[in-house]
Amino acid sequence: MPPRSAADRKIVDRASALGAQSRANVVISQRGAQRLKNGHVWVYRSDLVSADGVAPGSVVAVTDERGRSFGSALYSSSSQIAVRMISSGPVPDFPDLLRERVRQAITYRKPLVQNTDAYRVIFSEADFLPGLIVDRYNDVLSAQILTQAMDAEPVRAALLSELSEQLQPAAIAERVDAHIRDLEQLPPRAPGLLRGEKTSTIFAMNGVRFHYDAGEGQKTGAFLDQRENYAAAAQYARGEALDVFCYQGAFALHLAARCPRVTAVDSSRPALEVADRNAALNQREVEWIEANAFDLLKDYSAGRRQYDSIVLDPPAFAKTRKNLETALRGYKELNLRALKMLRPGGVLVTCSCSYHVSEEEFVQVVTEAARDARRTVRLLEKRGQAKDHPVVLSIPETGYLKCLIGLVNY
Ligand code: SAH
Numbered sequence: 001m002p003p004r005s006a007a008d009r010k011i012v013d014r015a016s017a018l019g020a021q022s023r024a025n026v027v028i029s030q031r032g033a034q035r036l037k038n039g040h041v042w043v044y045r046s047d048l049v050s051a052d053g054v055a056p057g058s059v060v061a062v063t064d065e066r067g068r069s070f071g072s073a074l075y076s077s078s079s080q081i082a083v084r085m086i087s088s089g090p091v092p093d094f095p096d097l098l099r100e101r102v103r104q105a106i107t108y109r110k111p112l113v114q115n116t117d118a119y120r121v122i123f124s125e126a127d128f129l130p131g132l133i134v135d136r137y138n139d140v141l142s143a144q145i146l147t148q149a150m151d152a153e154p155v156r157a158a159l160l161s162e163l164s165e166q167l168q169p170a171a172i173a174e175r176v177d178a179h180i181r182d183l184e185q186l187p188p189r190a191p192g193l194l195r196g197e198k199t200s201t202i203f204a205m206n207g208v209r210f211h212y213d214a215g216e217g218q219k220t221g222a223f224l225d226q227r228e229n230y231a232a233a234a235q236y237a238r239g240e241a242l243d244v245f246c247y248q249g250a251f252a253l254h255l256a257a258r259c260p261r262v263t264a265v266d267s268s269r270p271a272l273e274v275a276d277r278n279a280a281l282n283q284r285e286v287e288w289i290e291a292n293a294f295d296l297l298k299d300y301s302a303g304r305r306q307y308d309s310i311v312l313d314p315p316a317f318a319k320t321r322k323n324l325e326t327a328l329r330g331y332k333e334l335n336l337r338a339l340k341m342l343r344p345g346g347v348l349v350t351c352s353c354s355y356h357v358s359e360e361e362f363v364q365v366v367t368e369a370a371r372d373a374r375r376t377v378r379l380l381e382k383r384g385q386a387k388d389h390p391v392v393l394s395i396p397e398t399g400y401l402k403c404l405i406g407l408v409n410y
Helices: 006-018 030-037 094-109 153-167 178-183 224-236 250-255 269-281 293-302 321-341 359-372
Strands: 025-028 042-044 048-050 059-064 069-075 081-087 118-123 132-137 140-145 171-175 192-196 200-205 208-213 240-244 261-266 287-290 307-312 342-352 377-383 402-408
Touching (some): 025 030, 025 069, 025 081, 030 042, 059 081, 118 200, 140 153, 153 171, 200 224, 208 269, 224 342, 240 250, 250 269, 293 321, 321 342
Parallel strands (some): 025 059, 140 171, 261 287, 307 342
Antiparallel strands (some): 025 048, 042 081, 132 140, 171 192, 200 208, 342 402, 377 402
């Protein structure tokens, strides 16, 4: 039966973009096909043979040139990652599949995420929902929508309704990365609340409490991927402690439960202001210092300052493979200075969140820093990101965080 009105036609068109994937088909090269056979879920634009007439953000069937089917994917007309697989079979109703995946993501976390009301609920490809990130901060959820397909209105509606049903949050906020929307050729969008009215709350990790503010313009969110590492660091830390790149004070406040004196450094004043409020919330004393960490470590080590525990958690130095060398030099310098400042028996917690720096490369850098500092380091733990940020073995990009905990020789 033909659509009766313009409004009906619109509904039919939308449904065909999202559901009837048999009509939209992309053909991929042998190289692209090999990637999928190896268990990855991305096909780059350079590995597309044809994507004729495929609407931006639609669900597509993926085949190779011989007609072999690989299943269904979300298509982006602008990203270098043109195809992100979502199923090995047909997907007649993507919003429905999304609802199911949201439920599975929640089920996965139930036995694994403990002692916190803040964690990542959905981690994009690692939860088989490419282009979607949802974090929970107690009763406020924060969503990031990163691709054309996830930005479609029926997809957003399904997401909001499933999250509301499953987790009953007081509010759902959207974080918007203007640069990513631009790259995906999506219209600009203001960040803000999608559901409810609450923008700020208090959440807890490992018994330490934090302020959260989803308000516009504010730097929002915490580094939830470090949650298990905070607890691990607190287990070993002792004496006088220094938290370098402290942001809103998460390591420092965890260490403060064990260490009589904690100093913490960051270059961001707004982050330190929240850190100070977090200290008050937990009735802890931490000395917050606004400084460039490289300069401060240089001054402190020249002044022969010493600590019993040092945490290094810098921002990702290697944003691309191209600046790997510079990044490795940065990590080396920080670790060298920290190791020189540790008293005998001191604890070093050193992190890298650069995907482009492998665990082997990071261990190598810290090894070289120890050699130059004339310290022997015993590795107590080699850690990664918290289990609510799962790493899928066949998708290496899902793993990025390294955290080494070492004990300096007496
Ligand atoms: N350890 C924190 C996360 C750190 S994120 C936590 O677990 O919550 C990296 C931090 O480094 C940011 O807060 C940023 O403001 C800070 N930063 C970036 N460059 C810096 C520099 N040169 N000196 C000091 N801080 C810096």
